[in-house]
Amino acid sequence: xxxxxxxxxxxxxxSESVKGAKAVVLAQYSGINxxxxxxxxxxxxxxxxxxxxxxxxxxxxxxxxxxxxxxCDYLKGPNAIAxxxxxxxxxxxxxxxxxxxxxxxxxxxxxxxxxxxDKAATEALSEVPSRDVLLGRLCGSMQSPISKLARVLKQIxxxxxxxxxxx
Numbered sequence: 001x002x003x004x005x006x007x008x009x010x011x012x013x014x015s016e017s018v019k020g021a022k023a024v025v026l027a028q029y030s031g032i033n034x035x036x037x038x039x040x041x042x043x044x045x046x047x048x049x050x051x052x053x054x055x056x057x058x059x060x061x062x063x064x065x066x067x068x069x070x071x072c073d074y075l076k077g078p079n080a081i082a083x084x085x086x087x088x089x090x091x092x093x094x095x096x097x098x099x100x101x102x103x104x105x106x107x108x109x110x111x112x113x114x115x116x117x118d119k120a121a122t123e124a125l126s127e128v129p130s131r132d133v134l135l136g137r138l139c140g141s142m143q144s145p146i147s148k149l150a151r152v153l154k155q156i157x158x159x160x161x162x163x164x165x166x167x
Contacts, residue, residue: 007058014054014062014081021083023112025091025122026071029053029080031104040098040105047090050083070116074109088112089128096126 018024032040044051056075063072082091092110099105110122117125129137 010058011061023084023088025082025110026108027080027095028106030078053080067114092126
């Protein structure tokens with residue numbers, strides 16, 4: 001069997017994995033120990049993110065001619081790929097968290113919703129809270145004025161009740 005035929009299933013696997021993905025993040029994974037790598041993979045898996053290490057040439061073939069083609073310029077050195085089909089910020093956020101503990105680990109570049117982000121933009125993206133946190137903040141900020149109004153009205157009612165009792 002020719003070498004090209006052996007590589008074809010891997011390229012197809014990568015292509016299928018990234019199809020319909022909201023976020024694809026390239027990460028430099030060298031220098032990470034087994035315990036940290038296991039913890040990173042576990043947290044990514046729990047967030048619904050697929051994380052795999054492929055040869056750069058295989059990723060290059062899979063990315064050519066797609067919206068992920070700008071990532072081809074960054075396929076140098078040991079790279080891993082993190083793919084999320086649900087949350088745009090989860091891969092970058094989780095990898096950045098571990099990169100703070102493990103020095104050589106780091107974000108390289110990403111494509112989120114079809115838009116390319118370099119290293120600096122991907123790091124900025126990693127600072128964006130998760131969707132659940134953002135929704136919680138939104139609900140809290142909408143609820144705050146209503147609860148303040150309710151407290152004021154209650155105090156007015158209690159004050160009027162005391163005035164009526166004194167009269």
